[in-house]
Structures are given as C-alpha cells and as structure tokens.
Amino acid sequence: MKDLKFGKTFHDFYDGSDYSHSGLGVGGQVLLDKSWDTDRARACVCDGEWTGVDCNMRMCPVGTDIMDVVPPVNVPQVQTITLFTQNDFVPGGGLNNDDFNGQTFALQYTSQMNQTFATQPIAWDLDTDVLASKIESALEVLPYRVIDDVSVSVDDSSGSAGVIIEMTFMGAAVEGQQHKLEVLAGMCSEGCTPLITGLANLRTWHASDISTVKITTSGSHKSFECGNRGKCNYITGLCECFDGFGKCIQSFATATMPYIIISFLISFSAYHKAGHVCNIFV
Numbered sequence: 001m002k003d004l005k006f007g008k009t010f011h012d013f014y015d016g017s018d019y020s021h022s023g024l025g026v027g028g029q030v031l032l033d034k035s036w037d038t039d040r041a042r043a044c045v046c047d048g049e050w051t052g053v054d055c056n057m058r059m060c061p062v063g064t065d066i067m068d069v070v071p072p073v074n075v076p077q078v079q080t081i082t083l084f085t086q087n088d089f090v091p092g093g094g095l096n097n098d099d100f101n102g103q104t105f106a107l108q109y110t111s112q113m114n115q116t117f118a119t120q121p122i123a124w125d126l127d128t129d130v131l132a133s134k135i136e137s138a139l140e141v142l143p144y145r146v147i148d149d150v151s152v153s154v155d156d157s158s159g160s161a162g163v164i165i166e167m168t169f170m171g172a173a174v175e176g177q178q179h180k181l182e183v184l185a186g187m188c189s190e191g192c193t194p195l196i197t198g199l200a201n202l203r204t205w206h207a208s209d210i211s212t213v214k215i216t217t218s219g220s221h222k223s224f225e226c227g228n229r230g231k232c233n234y235i236t237g238l239c240e241c242f243d244g245f246g247k248c249i250q251s252f253a254t255a256t257m258p259y260i261i262i263s264f265l266i267s268f269s270a271y272h273k274a275g276h277v278c279n280i281f282v
Helices: 128-140 257-266
Strands: 078-083 104-110 116-118 150-155 163-169 182-184 212-217 230-233 238-241
Touching: 104 128, 128 150, 128 163
Parallel strands: none
Antiparallel strands: 078 163, 078 212, 104 116, 104 182, 150 163, 230 238
16 A cells, blocks of 8 residues: 555545655655555555546546536636746846756647557747647547647746746637646656657746646536446446436547547447437437
C-alpha cells in the first residue's frame, strides 16, 4: 500500500499543507503512510479502461445526464496553465515568453477511461497566437480524438503574472469534469518519448508564485457512468440504455477502435441498445 499513488494525475491531491503539491508534476502522488499494514496490504493498479478490485471489469464511458441539461445553457470546463521562469526573480528580467524561446515541451491528458496520452512535442513560439495554435493542434490530434474540440489562448502581456495558457474544452467528447492536464517540462532525450528539450528554466518553487495547472471554470456538465440513463455492462464495457433512451453516442474519446470492433462482434444482438452514453431520446 505504501507504494500506491493517490489519484490519476498529479493535481488530484492537494491538502494545503505543502504549496509544492499545487505545482507541476506527472502522475499520482505517493503519500507517506506509516500505518501498521503499509508493508502488508496490497491493491491492484488497473490499466486504462479497466476497473474493480481485481481489475476484471470493463469501464463504461461517462457523460452528462440529458435530463439535467437546460438548453441552450452549456458552460464548458476551462483549465489554465500558468508558467513562471527563474528570470522572474531578477528585477527588470525579460518576459516569460522570451525565456522559453527555442525550447520544446508536451502536455499529457488522462481521459475519464483512465487512458493516458502525451502530445507530440510543442515548440515554444514568441508569437502567442502561433503558440496557442500549436497547443490546440497538438491536443486535437491525440489518438482516438480523445479531445475532439478545444480552444486555446496564450497571454504573456504581464511578465510578473507568468505565461497564461487557457484551454476551453468545447467538444462532445470532453463534456463533464476532466482530469487536469499535466505539463511534461523535463528533458526527454534519445530513447524517450515525446522527444523534447523541456522547459529548462521553469520555476518549480516559490513562496507565492509557482507554475500551476488549475480548473478556472468547472463547467456545467457532469461525468456520470452511461450518462445516468443506462447500466454499464462490465463484461463488454458498453452501456445498456434504459427504455426511452438509446442511439447512444459513440465517441472515440472513450474507447479505442480495436475495442469497439471487438465489443461489436461479441454483443451484436444487443448493440441497438448498447453504446457509449445514453443521452439521446428515442
């Protein structure tokens, strides 16, 4: 148990005791546990798309409850990455954007199915519009279109405020509460992927201003298993919709193509009522 990590992403844990917990990192955090059974108790760490005590249950996709939606109100989730550099300590230092010039980094996204995807290398650009376009494109070309639509803006107009990267999740595949993105800012050289230089002069610690990833707008949609309008078949990983709800949305963000094909073959007879999220009236 002492080696188990808390949360799916680095930012899932923050108790306010240590400001560094709110900074940048990758993966769940290992907590210091001195309980008597830390060297005895064991638990499974499931692969993506699997859940349960012994990881023998397929995960079903999640989505908003159609009965909770009041059209046309739809507030998307917004995440904000703020990056500071060491040069901020120097009075009169250059803008943060200049300090990252010529370096490459990547972003990591963990889906609601616990699948983890890293973007291709993103080359820093002094033009904020160009940089925003690069980040947006890198997120939208992730496998299976796990992020089908996202809007990105970059603001470095105030050096003391850091470089502010704002991402608005607008696609149908990213409705509901998303895991926070993780910034891959360390060097990843030959034999490592994605191949990036990293943001070498990134500020990782400060008494008050630290590079962070925050959810600045939680969004109006929720993440319910089968959209609260069906039951999950934990053998096939498909939703069996309640009467009156069907033609479930098939989103490439919630399952891989090979798995969709396999699931189709083994559950063809019930496929007209089984699918991804049960959020369409019939």
